[in-house]
Amino acid sequence: MNDIPQPATAAGPSPSATAGTSGPVAAGGGEAVRVEYVTRPGLAGIAVTNFLLNLVTLWFYRFWAKTRVRRHIWSSVHINGEPLEYTGTGKELFFGFLVIMGVIFLPLALIATVLAIQTGPEHPAMTLFQIAVSIGLLTLYGFAIYRARRYRLSRTLWRGIRGALTGSALAYSGKYFASLLLSPMTAGWLRPAMNLLLAEQMYNDMRFGNQPLTFRGRAGPLYAQYAICWFLMAGVIVAIAVGGVALATSDMFTQYADLFGALFKGTGTSSEAQGLLLFVAVLGLAALFLMYQIFSSIIWALYTAREMNLFTQYTTFPGLRFDFSATAWSLVALWLGNLALIIFTLGIAQPFVEQRVIRYFCDRLSVDGLVDLSAVKQSQAQLDERGEGLIDALDLDAF
Amino acid sequence: MTAKPNAEYFDGGSAHSHLAAVTFDERNLVIARDGEADVIWRIDEVELVSGGKPGQALRLKQRGDHGSRLTLPEGELADSIVGGQHHIRHGERNRMIRGAGVALGTVAVLAGLGYGLLAVAPQALAGLLPDRVVDTFADGLEQSVIKTSKRCNDPAGEEALNKIARRIVSGADNPPTFSLRVFDIRQAGSKKLVNAFALPGGRMVFSAGLIEQAQSADEVAGVMAHELGHVALKHPEAAIVRVYGLQMLLSIFSAGQGAEAISNVAGVLAVLRYSRAAETEADEYAVTILDEARVDPKGLKTFFTRLLRKALPDAEKQATDGKDAGKTASEESSFADRLKPLSDMFSTHPGTQSRIDAIQPREGGTDPALLTPVEWTALKNICR
Numbered sequence: 001m002n003d004i005p006q007p008a009t010a011a012g013p014s015p016s017a018t019a020g021t022s023g024p025v026a027a028g029g030g031e032a033v034r035v036e037y038v039t040r041p042g043l044a045g046i047a048v049t050n051f052l053l054n055l056v057t058l059w060f061y062r063f064w065a066k067t068r069v070r071r072h073i074w075s076s077v078h079i080n081g082e083p084l085e086y087t088g089t090g091k092e093l094f095f096g097f098l099v100i101m102g103v104i105f106l107p108l109a110l111i112a113t114v115l116a117i118q119t120g121p122e123h124p125a126m127t128l129f130q131i132a133v134s135i136g137l138l139t140l141y142g143f144a145i146y147r148a149r150r151y152r153l154s155r156t157l158w159r160g161i162r163g164a165l166t167g168s169a170l171a172y173s174g175k176y177f178a179s180l181l182l183s184p185m186t187a188g189w190l191r192p193a194m195n196l197l198l199a200e201q202m203y204n205d206m207r208f209g210n211q212p213l214t215f216r217g218r219a220g221p222l223y224a225q226y227a228i229c230w231f232l233m234a235g236v237i238v239a240i241a242v243g244g245v246a247l248a249t250s251d252m253f254t255q256y257a258d259l260f261g262a263l264f265k266g267t268g269t270s271s272e273a274q275g276l277l278l279f280v281a282v283l284g285l286a287a288l289f290l291m292y293q294i295f296s297s298i299i300w301a302l303y304t305a306r307e308m309n310l311f312t313q314y315t316t317f318p319g320l321r322f323d324f325s326a327t328a329w330s331l332v333a334l335w336l337g338n339l340a341l342i343i344f345t346l347g348i349a350q351p352f353v354e355q356r357v358i359r360y361f362c363d364r365l366s367v368d369g370l371v372d373l374s375a376v377k378q379s380q381a382q383l384d385e386r387g388e389g390l391i392d393a394l395d396l397d398a399f
Numbered sequence: 400m401t402a403k404p405n406a407e408y409f410d411g412g413s414a415h416s417h418l419a420a421v422t423f424d425e426r427n428l429v430i431a432r433d434g435e436a437d438v439i440w441r442i443d444e445v446e447l448v449s450g451g452k453p454g455q456a457l458r459l460k461q462r463g464d465h466g467s468r469l470t471l472p473e474g475e476l477a478d479s480i481v482g483g484q485h486h487i488r489h490g491e492r493n494r495m496i497r498g499a500g501v502a503l504g505t506v507a508v509l510a511g512l513g514y515g516l517l518a519v520a521p522q523a524l525a526g527l528l529p530d531r532v533v534d535t536f537a538d539g540l541e542q543s544v545i546k547t548s549k550r551c552n553d554p555a556g557e558e559a560l561n562k563i564a565r566r567i568v569s570g571a572d573n574p575p576t577f578s579l580r581v582f583d584i585r586q587a588g589s590k591k592l593v594n595a596f597a598l599p600g601g602r603m604v605f606s607a608g609l610i611e612q613a614q615s616a617d618e619v620a621g622v623m624a625h626e627l628g629h630v631a632l633k634h635p636e637a638a639i640v641r642v643y644g645l646q647m648l649l650s651i652f653s654a655g656q657g658a659e660a661i662s663n664v665a666g667v668l669a670v671l672r673y674s675r676a677a678e679t680e681a682d683e684y685a686v687t688i689l690d691e692a693r694v695d696p697k698g699l700k701t702f703f704t705r706l707l708r709k710a711l712p713d714a715e716k717q718a719t720d721g722k723d724a725g726k727t728a729s730e731e732s733s734f735a736d737r738l739k740p741l742s743d744m745f746s747t748h749p750g751t752q753s754r755i756d757a758i759q760p761r762e763g764g765t766d767p768a769l770l771t772p773v774e775w776t777a778l779k780n781i782c783r
Contacts, residue, residue: 049495057502064498068491075449085448085458087465090498101651109650113643117532159416160409160468209414376414378466 030319030370031080037362038078043351046072051348062392063097064090069351073358079158087162088155092386096151100389108133137394142176143169144390146202151387153206159373164381167205175201188230192222192307199311208317209376217314225306232299240292256281297335301328312365320369334360402431405476408438411466421471423480428459430469438467442480447490451481459487516644525636530600536639537599544584544596544604549782551581551607556781559774563620566769567627570692575631577601579623581610581781593706595622597629599636607782613702616769619778621699624689628681634673673748682754690761694769697760704755 050065067090074086146169153163179194196219203215305326312324341349402420430438448458457477568574584592584606591608
């Protein structure tokens with residue numbers, strides 16, 4: 001969950017859930033749809049070999065590593081008994097990376113270097129350039145997310161039919177940038193509305209073959225839950241502020257202030273007692289930060305669960321309605337489990353994190369209604385020749 | 400359809416499931432359906448989608464096909480296809496090997512580029528930098544080194560310094576143009592810095608601390624000849640190219656943000672920290688021109704030795720233990736240098752101990768003397 005910046009979570013379930021919107025053809029009518037994650041052995045071996053090869057190749061193997069993990073996980077998602085298939089290749093991701101390096105990052109590096117040569121170091125023009133680049137990259141975030149989703153859908157196959165994303169990445173990018181600006185400017189109060197706006201485009205643009213998903217709904221029902229979370233969050237921040245003030249006026253703090261003051265002036269005489277004091281201070285700050293992270297995750301999980309459920313209910317496919325049963329606690333458990341997996345295996349278990357997320361979606365997605373698969377024809381959307389260079393370069397998404 | 404259906408086929412046009420009768424003749428898979436033309440897949444273009452192990456259905460596709468799929472139930476036919484076809488059985492392993500190969504190749508290419516950019520290109524391109532670029536860069540560096548330090552320019556002192564400079568230059572075949580100024584540069588805690596800098600464009604800067612520490616004109620001459628070596632060999636200009644090369648490498652991976660690396664003072668000082676090889680070259684240059692100018696290179700040696708003992712109290716003890724111990728001391732000093740950006744001479748002049756050992760005194764010493772006692776006193780008072 002925390003792999004993706006906030007508004008992206010609004011984009012909702014994974015590609016596998018998208019393809020889960022149809023079922024086998026039954027003569028003279030529709031068929032019910034059931035999505036299940038069938039856990040298969042083999043992922044541990046993939047995780048370990050991927051990690052070793054990544055290590056040896058300074059992570060340039062990651063494109064093939066990701067592909068192998070996706071092939072495994074996709075084929076574990078069964079819809080009415082037929083597995084999904086991931087048809088992407090490491091080569092496509094690698095070329096995506098090379099193209100983005102060549103088209104965006106290499107020219108930027110050249111411009112930066114020429115500028116530095118022209119103006120010399122420590123020139124305001126350099127700072128201006130860097131700010132411009134940072135803002136420019138922010139406008140690309142939405143573009144990167146949309147294009148990555150498009151690539152993945154186009155490489156997801158079920159019963160010989162591909163997924164697709166047929167809208168404008170530029171429009172999505174604009175909305176995403178607006179949400180990045182407006183959500184903080186309104187102290188977060190515009191976030192549900194912006195998330196809805198983003199989800200609206202993302203879901204309405206999705207296709208299984210030639211059949212569209214439809215997303216209809218309003219942001220209003222999100223706000224009760226959002227208000228609860230917002231005020232809980234405010235309470236946590238106030239508590240931290242009060243604690244901070246109390247600490248700042250205590251004796252212990254003056255002791256620390258002297259210590260740090262001495263350290264910065266370089267006149268400090270280092271003693272073991274001071275070293276210990278410093279260690280305790282750093283440990284305390286780290287613990288405080290972790291506590292804050294955990295509290296805020298639990299609080300926002302309350303909202304995220306509501307949003308996921310609602311957005312899923314807003315989505316339909318010809319003949320089908322969807323429901324999702326996310327709960328705050330299950331999301332927190334998912335998140336904490338993922339965090340523990342990453343920390344205790346030094347990231348080797350990353351594929352299991354992805355598996356857990358996809359399995360979460362499969363387990364909690366339910367599909368109502370009957371679908372007429374004879375009406376589903378192959379997607380005519382053009383296939384990207386490469387994929388995900390931007391999202392990889394911007395480091396937005398671990399999948 | 401003549402044969403009994405034994406497989407499920409998706410034609411890639413619709414989600415409809417077709418029953419198919421599949422036959423395999425060691426070269427082609429023939430997929431037959433009622434009322435449709437046969438579909439023929441060449442076996443060497445067939446790839447495994449999933450399955451193929453005992454207890455699993457076998458799913459196949461044609462290479463590069465983003466639609467049609469064939470599912471065979473577990474059984475004799477599936478076994479004969481998988482068993483006889485190496486490329487189907489080992490598809491996943493082959494993909495892994497190809498991917499790792501491309502990834503390793505990429506690393507090799509980048510390593511080559513990085514080496515070229517940082518190790519070979521700088522010295523080769525140093526002479527090609529336009530003066531304007533060198534000056535702009537030197538201005539920035541100078542600012543970082545001098546900051547608000549007071550210029551030491553007592554006329555008699557400067558004249559003494561110039562006299563030494565003229566004498567050294569007389570020993571060089573093709574001396575570079577350079578300027579030399581003294582500044583009262585202080586470290587944090589207003590401790591006097593003892594260092595000399597060769598900035599790009601032949602701008603040489605001595606700290607007042609260095610003049611203070613020097614015990615003879617020979618020592619000042621030695622340091623000056625050494626810095627002149629850097630100037631003549633264009634080490635500062637090579638450093639500029641190296642910095643821009645490094646900056647470009649960093650920016651590629653950080654979208655133009657790497658430029659920051661040299662915009663701060665620490666980065667700028669890293670520029671002036673030459674390699675041991677460059678220091679040795681500058682020493683050799685210094686010894687040659689000093690010899691030619693009839694100045695004893697021992698001054699360089701005694702100056703560095705005294706500084707080294709000050710910087711590393713242990714060095715004195717180790718120096719008496721012989722050469723190996725001396726080497727250890729210099730290794731240690733260079734490691735410590737990386738931690739403190741600008742502390743003393745050794746932060747920008749690595750490998751001191753081994754270099755000191757290499758300098759041989761001149762037979763007959765300095766002849767005639769560089770300065771008169773009056774001039775020497777004037778030089779010592781240059782900051783007055």
